[in-house]
Amino acid sequence: MSNLETVAQVGENEALKRTIARLNVSEFALVGPGDDSAVITAPDGRFTVTTDTLIEGQDFRLDWSSAYDLGWKAVASNIADVAAMGAVPTALVVALAVPGSTLVSWLEHFADGLKAACVSLAPGCGVVGGDLASSDRVMVSVTAHGSLEGREPVLRSGAQVGDVIAVAGTLGRAAAGLALLESGNQDAISAYDDLVNVQRRPKPPIQAGVAAASAGATSMLDLSDGLARDAARIAKASKVTFEIDPKHLQGFEAVVEEAARAIDSNPGEWVIGGGEDHSLLATFPHDAVLPRSFKPIGVVLPQGPSPVMLGAQPLPERGWDSSRAANYLA
Amino acid sequence: MSNLETVAQVGENEALKRTIARLNVSEFALVGPGDDSAVITAPDGRFTVTTDTLIEGQDFRLDWSSAYDLGWKAVASNIADVAAMGAVPTALVVALAVPGSTLVSWLEHFADGLKAACVSLAPGCGVVGGDLASSDRVMVSVTAHGSLEGREPVLRSGAQVGDVIAVAGTLGRAAAGLALLESGNQDAISAYDDLVNVQRRPKPPIQAGVAAASAGATSMLDLSDGLARDAARIAKASKVTFEIDPKHLQGFEAVVEEAARAIDSNPGEWVIGGGEDHSLLATFPHDAVLPRSFKPIGVVLPQGPSPVMLGAQPLPERGWDSSRAANYLA
Numbered sequence: 001m002s003n004l005e006t007v008a009q010v011g012e013n014e015a016l017k018r019t020i021a022r023l024n025v026s027e028f029a030l031v032g033p034g035d036d037s038a039v040i041t042a043p044d045g046r047f048t049v050t051t052d053t054l055i056e057g058q059d060f061r062l063d064w065s066s067a068y069d070l071g072w073k074a075v076a077s078n079i080a081d082v083a084a085m086g087a088v089p090t091a092l093v094v095a096l097a098v099p100g101s102t103l104v105s106w107l108e109h110f111a112d113g114l115k116a117a118c119v120s121l122a123p124g125c126g127v128v129g130g131d132l133a134s135s136d137r138v139m140v141s142v143t144a145h146g147s148l149e150g151r152e153p154v155l156r157s158g159a160q161v162g163d164v165i166a167v168a169g170t171l172g173r174a175a176a177g178l179a180l181l182e183s184g185n186q187d188a189i190s191a192y193d194d195l196v197n198v199q200r201r202p203k204p205p206i207q208a209g210v211a212a213a214s215a216g217a218t219s220m221l222d223l224s225d226g227l228a229r230d231a232a233r234i235a236k237a238s239k240v241t242f243e244i245d246p247k248h249l250q251g252f253e254a255v256v257e258e259a260a261r262a263i264d265s266n267p268g269e270w271v272i273g274g275g276e277d278h279s280l281l282a283t284f285p286h287d288a289v290l291p292r293s294f295k296p297i298g299v300v301l302p303q304g305p306s307p308v309m310l311g312a313q314p315l316p317e318r319g320w321d322s323s324r325a326a327n328y329l330a
Numbered sequence: 331m332s333n334l335e336t337v338a339q340v341g342e343n344e345a346l347k348r349t350i351a352r353l354n355v356s357e358f359a360l361v362g363p364g365d366d367s368a369v370i371t372a373p374d375g376r377f378t379v380t381t382d383t384l385i386e387g388q389d390f391r392l393d394w395s396s397a398y399d400l401g402w403k404a405v406a407s408n409i410a411d412v413a414a415m416g417a418v419p420t421a422l423v424v425a426l427a428v429p430g431s432t433l434v435s436w437l438e439h440f441a442d443g444l445k446a447a448c449v450s451l452a453p454g455c456g457v458v459g460g461d462l463a464s465s466d467r468v469m470v471s472v473t474a475h476g477s478l479e480g481r482e483p484v485l486r487s488g489a490q491v492g493d494v495i496a497v498a499g500t501l502g503r504a505a506a507g508l509a510l511l512e513s514g515n516q517d518a519i520s521a522y523d524d525l526v527n528v529q530r531r532p533k534p535p536i537q538a539g540v541a542a543a544s545a546g547a548t549s550m551l552d553l554s555d556g557l558a559r560d561a562a563r564i565a566k567a568s569k570v571t572f573e574i575d576p577k578h579l580q581g582f583e584a585v586v587e588e589a590a591r592a593i594d595s596n597p598g599e600w601v602i603g604g605g606e607d608h609s610l611l612a613t614f615p616h617d618a619v620l621p622r623s624f625k626p627i628g629v630v631l632p633q634g635p636s637p638v639m640l641g642a643q644p645l646p647e648r649g650w651d652s653s654r655a656a657n658y659l660a
Contacts, residue, residue: 030376031483034567036414036552037380037476039483042372046360050367051423051473053463084366093381095425095471133383136466141425143381143473146367153361153369222366237364 007107007134008100015104016132019096022111024118026126028090028147038128040091040145047090048146048153050081056137064181067106069200070140071113077224078144079122080204080278084222086154086213087146089122089206094142097135107132113201121206151213154282159219159238159300163283166294168208171227171252172267173198175274176259183263192259204278211291212282220282225275228308232317234281235300235307243309244298251295272315337437337464338430345434346462349426352441354448356456358420358477368458370421370475377420378476378483380411386467394511397436399530400470401443407554408474409452410534410608414552416484416543417476419452419536424472427465437462443531451536481543484612489549489568489630493613496624498538501557501582502597503528505604506589513593522589534608541621542612550612556605558638562647564611565630565637573639574628581625602645 007015025032031039040047054060054074065073079089094114098107118125159165177199180189189196204222212220219238223230227244235242252271260267283300284290306314337345355362361369370377384390384404395403409419424444428437448455489495507529510519519526534552542550549568553560557574565572582601590597613630614620636644 031485035483035485035487036411036550037378037417037474037483039376039378039415039478042375042377045372045375046369047372047377047475048367048369049421049423049459049473049475051425051459051461051471053425053427053461053471055427055463055465058464081366085369087367091379093379093473095381095383095473097383097385097469129379129381131381131383131471133385134388135385135469139427139463139465139469141381141383141461141471143379143423143425144367145377145379148369153365153367155361155365157365220366 003105005104006100007098007102007104010104012132015107016130018104019107019111020130022108022115024115024126026091026128027124029126029128033129038091040128042147044148044150046148048082048085048087048148049143050078051141051143052078052081053139053141055139062138065200067109068113071110072117072201074140074142075114075117076121076202076204077278078142079125079206080222082144082146083204083206083209084220084280085146086151086209086217086220087148088210089125089144090147091125091128091145092142093129094127094140095131097133097139099136100134121203154213154217154220156219156221156234156237159234159240159283161240161300161302162286163218163300164286164290164296165242165244165283165298165300166290166296167279167281168293169205169279170198170277171279172256172270172274174202174276175270176256179263179265179270180259185263188259188262191262195256195259199276202276202278205280205293208280208291208293211293212280215284215291216288217282217284220280223277223279223281226273228272228315229317230281232307239303241301241304241307241309242298243301244315246311248295248297333435335434336430337428337432337434340434342462342464345437346460348434349437349441350460352438352445354445354456356421356458357454359456359458363459368421370458372477374478374480376478378412378415378417378478379473380408381471381473382408382411383469383471385469392468395530397439398443401440402447402531404470404472405444405447406451406532406534407608408472409455409536410552412474412476413534413536413539414550414610415476416481416539416547416550417478418540419455419474420477421455421458421475422472423459424457424470425461427463427469429466430464451533484543484547484550486549486551486564486567489564489570489613491570491630491632492616493548493630494616494620494626495572495574495613495628495630496620496626497609497611498535498623499609500528500607501609502586502600502604504532504606505600506586509593509595510589515593518589518592521592525586525589529606532606532608535610535623538610538621538623541623542610545614545621546618547612547614550610553607553609553611554605556603558602558645559647560611562637569633571631571634571637571639572628573631576641578627
């Protein structure tokens with residue numbers, strides 16, 4: 001069969017079949033893809049579920065992200081929401097919509113990206129069902145499931161006064177990568193391709209989610225919209241104020257400083273306001289032993305007028321709301 | 331707050347919050363919407379999961395379906411895939427994409443449709459998470475979960491030679507409703523609004539799924555693409571031939587005959603080829619006592635050259651593949 005066949009030519013059912021054939025099946029699947037529903041084990045009698053959508057032009061651009069990148073990112077961004085509960089990712093379902101002119105080989109590379117992200121970030125997890133539809137733009141909705149393995153879920157609302165605030169994963173690198181792509185500066189894009197790659201294929205610290213839960217984390221969330229905005233979310237849900245120590249952000253800034261200079265940007269903005277790193281923000285009792293993957297960045301204070309303070313200053317909620325801002329296409 | 335506010339004006343987060351506020355929460359939810367993931371009970375240590383997408387212009391038209399209709403249909407079509415496993419629908423997540431110009435009140439009516447379908451078709455089931463994004467066209471991806479309550483899942487692959495083939499629910503009514511809408515014949519649309527309403531707000535026989543499993547159904551699937559096509563799927567998966575007795579389809583034809591005459595259509599085509607009734611097609615051992623909701627329509631034969639026979643004639647696989655056919659917009 002030709003490499004130039006399109007989805008419209010082979011039909012959705014056949015294209016979906018070929019795509020699914022390339023995937024790894026979840027080790028947790030009792031019944032995998034192909035029936036009306038899949039059947040997944042939930043050993044402790046509960047499962048976690050979360051869903052998120054990526055839309056072409058808004059969340060990604062096809063000239064910046066390959067099909068493989070997109071598959072990877074769709075998995076990574078969703079299983080970060082599983083990890084943020086303290087759960088182990090077990091099974092995904094993927095609803096994909098593409099133009100009829102899309103090559104079947106593009107779908108196959110997308111499937112390869114889905115699989116690679118599962119294998120690399122959450123071994124044992126796999127795609128157990130999918131849906132393929134046609135639309136003008138590419139859209140991917142992933143629903144991700146997890147197992148709490150008998151632990152209590154770590155919610156956003158549990159942060160306690162006196163807790164240590166800590167981050168696992170990168171801060172500002174995905175925003176740096178986006179800014180580099182937006183700059184169109186090919187030299188800078190090549191020089192800092194490690195940052196561009198965090199934007200294209202984020203590597204959230206999935207195992208850190210379970211580690212945090214086991215270490216007694218009192219609250220946790222996935223940093224998808226940036227530290228300022230997401231810290232405000234968890235602080236509000238917990239009815240406390242987060243005080244972030246700017247000194248503890250210097251290490252994160254140092255990593256992106258050089259790239260910022262190359263394209264005249266502000267590395268601090270990336271670290272504080274930039275989304276899509278899909279790192280984990282958590283709070284721990286002050287006497288807890290933090291898992292090695294977590295770096296302390298502040299302390300939890302009684303609720304004040306501002307949900308988040310950066311040192312002595314209130315931190316405005318930056319970050320994006322994708323319906324209002326066209327950050328990605330700015 | 332004004333009724334004319336748009337999603338772009340209030341922002342996605344706020345619009346999503348208002349939409350979710352109108353929903354019933356699943357009785358199976360240990361943690362409902364608002365955190366990184368929801369947490370759902372899975373009493374027998376397993377859950378079923380299925381996903382499906384409806385896209386404007388392809389699966390529905392906004393001049394034919396209200397926001398309420400669309401919410402209803404998104405739930406109904408997905409929980410039919412839960413019922414087809416012999417499971418009880420427990421929890422849904424909904425990924426919705428709409429243009430920024432969409433009124434928040436439209437979203438609220440959509441939520442009302444989601445809720446009404448849950449309450450009416452699968453009491454106890456509810457929406458436990460959602461995602462709102464912006465796109466040129468309206469798109470809804472629903473992922474539906476179910477509980478098998480200790481029963482074995484009823485697969486497509488279990489039909490045995492000698493089994494009775496039976497249907498629960500309507501056949502051809504949704505196709506009749508679609509043809510009526512397509513005809514533009516307002517008199518006929520009004521006269522047969524019961525059929526148009528099956529197209530807009532299908533009522534799959536959800537409880538019949540569990541009843542079938544309890545009665546020993548050997549195979550089952552949701553009739554989403556029409557009897558001919560879906561019977562071929564289950565026959566192929568089971569490596570048998572389905573022989574459907576045309577006499578047993580007469581009752582289904584009779585229901586849509588008058589509407590067919592009004593717009594010069596073929597009622598037999600609707601019954602055999604028409605999709606979207608979301609009825610259940612199942613097979614039972616010949617000595618099983620069929621649940622009252624199931625009507626026998628044929629018997630399972632050893633695998634022959636054609637997966638489905640209508641009496642003595644091979645039945646071609648009709649039905650639609652949405653990427654090839656533009657049936658809905660024909």
